[in-house]
Amino acid sequence: MYKSVGRAAWSSRIPAARHPRLPPGVKVQLRSFSVAHEPQQSSSSSSLHDTRAPVPSRERVIPVRNPNDIGDLEHHLNSLFPPLKFPPELAARVLTHASHPEAIFRSSNRLSFIGRRVLQTYLHLFISGSPALEPEHDFGLIAVRAVNPYVLGEYVAPKWALGRVLRWTPVAGQLAGSEAAKDEDARGILERFGPDRSRSVGLYKVMGTTVEALVGAVYHQFGGAVAHRFFHTRILPNILLPGNPEGLNDAFHQHAMEVCAKMGGPNGPLLVSQRKTSPP
Numbered sequence: 001m002y003k004s005v006g007r008a009a010w011s012s013r014i015p016a017a018r019h020p021r022l023p024p025g026v027k028v029q030l031r032s033f034s035v036a037h038e039p040q041q042s043s044s045s046s047s048l049h050d051t052r053a054p055v056p057s058r059e060r061v062i063p064v065r066n067p068n069d070i071g072d073l074e075h076h077l078n079s080l081f082p083p084l085k086f087p088p089e090l091a092a093r094v095l096t097h098a099s100h101p102e103a104i105f106r107s108s109n110r111l112s113f114i115g116r117r118v119l120q121t122y123l124h125l126f127i128s129g130s131p132a133l134e135p136e137h138d139f140g141l142i143a144v145r146a147v148n149p150y151v152l153g154e155y156v157a158p159k160w161a162l163g164r165v166l167r168w169t170p171v172a173g174q175l176a177g178s179e180a181a182k183d184e185d186a187r188g189i190l191e192r193f194g195p196d197r198s199r200s201v202g203l204y205k206v207m208g209t210t211v212e213a214l215v216g217a218v219y220h221q222f223g224g225a226v227a228h229r230f231f232h233t234r235i236l237p238n239i240l241l242p243g244n245p246e247g248l249n250d251a252f253h254q255h256a257m258e259v260c261a262k263m264g265g266p267n268g269p270l271l272v273s274q275r276k277t278s279p280p
Helices: 007-014 042-051 073-080 088-094 109-128 139-146 149-160 179-183 184-202 205-222 224-239 250-262
Strands: none
Touching: 088 109, 088 205, 109 139, 109 184, 109 205, 109 224, 109 250, 149 205, 149 224, 205 224, 224 250
């Protein structure tokens, strides 16, 4: 039978060597070996022993024009598609490529992303409703060949003379970093180098991206109905390239022209006034 043993009895059985006791009033002090507790040198003394050479600051100088000088861009777009009126800031975003130094203020990246999706959507809707559609037609392949940036830049952008006002800087090829690239516009580069070399320096892709941004701006500013008419009257007729693997598939050319004619032709109105019908 076990008996309860008090605390005093248990402590008396423990040897003194294994049960050390500190004298009253004495506390344990833990020493820290962290360098944070070491005395720090003053700024004057540390500067005397610092023999490192100062690192020169590298400031990137970007030669940009006045960011508010965008009146010519607005005027160009407004003269192309009356009665559409593009706000100055929106026109500047459409016509400023991400490669240009002024892209620190604005660029066409977001608008081109929207416009690319709008083009693909309207093209798929057109193909799916066309009587020329056959089971063997590949929607993805047709879209890639019809509305890729190179086709838009070579066959659509010149119709609107976007090269006169487009702000961009070549980042690859022979013109990269040259003085001519800073002063010459896209139209001058195209005339001087020709179609083949202009493709190699990325001009057609840049101009095609601008066309995408313009479609995105129309959709954003004026709505889906205007963008739908814009696609069928301003984009689709310019990518009908008979016998060319690029552009819209030849099987859909006739239907594309019929739809364009119903909307008023290549220069048809983009804004259709809604007439109020009186009740009978």
